[in-house]
Amino acid sequence: MLTEAERHEIEEEIAAVREHTRAAVVEALKVVQRRRGWVSDDDLGDVATCLGLTRTEVDAVATFYNKIFRRQVGRHVLLICDSVTCWIMGYHDLLEHLRAKWGMELGETTADNRFTLLPVACLGLCEQAPAMLLDGELYGNLTPARLDEILATHA
Ligand code: FES
The missing domain is CATH 1.10.10 (Arc Repressor Mutant, subunit A)
Structure with a gap:
């Protein structure tokens, strides 16, 4: 025993x-x-x-672990930083632009299955706010025009 x-x-x-x-x-x-x-x-x-x-x-x-997706996602996953510095530096303008021009809604996938837009906590790129993570790649200093350039390369 x-x-x-x-x-x-x-x-x-x-x-x-x-x-x-x-x-x-x-x-x-x-x-x-x-x-x-x-x-x-x-x-x-x-x-x-x-x-x-x-x-x-x-x-x-x-x-x-919020980077594990428990629902089907589009061909590209855009995680937009939804934290204080990015709020101050233009998050809401970006969100409005994504909605108006690209038909993206937070938490949703576009009808053509091209993009899924999700909020994420600080990406650690505050000095380049506003920021996003698109298909695992970080982008900072975003403006609506810069967003257009980046998204246009993701068919
Ligand atoms: S608050 Fe957006 S990257 Fe830190």
């Missing part, structure tokens, strides 16, 4: 392994997203099975 000390030590080892597995969740979800564009409920369940975690544990990570 295991002693109390042995049992305690084993439980600590198991906890450490589970922590490591949780750290792998984000990477596993990124693999799925890179290949499929987003992570469906079925995909999430498969990742949970693969890692030996519950759906709830994987879903908690997916929900916390």
Whole structure:
């Protein structure tokens, strides 16, 4: 029979392994997203099975990590910075321009499936505010005209 000390030590080892597995969740979800564009409920369940975690544990990570998309997205994903410095430096003008000229609404995908527009917390590019992340690439010093130039290259 295991002693109390042995049992305690084993439980600590198991906890450490589970922590490591949780750290792998984000990477596993990124693999799925890179290949499929987003992570469906079925995909999430498969990742949970693969890692030996519950759906709830994987879903908690997916929900916390806002760059994992749990709904189908367009061909290009535009994450617009929705934080204080960008508000001051022109965020609202950009949002209005995206709506009026490009038909984008926050949280939505355009009818032609070209763009999905999502808000994101500070991108760490405040000195070049307003900023966005488009398909994983950072852009700063945005103006409506600069937005047009950039978006025109994303068919
Ligand atoms: S507030 Fe927008 S990049 Fe920091």
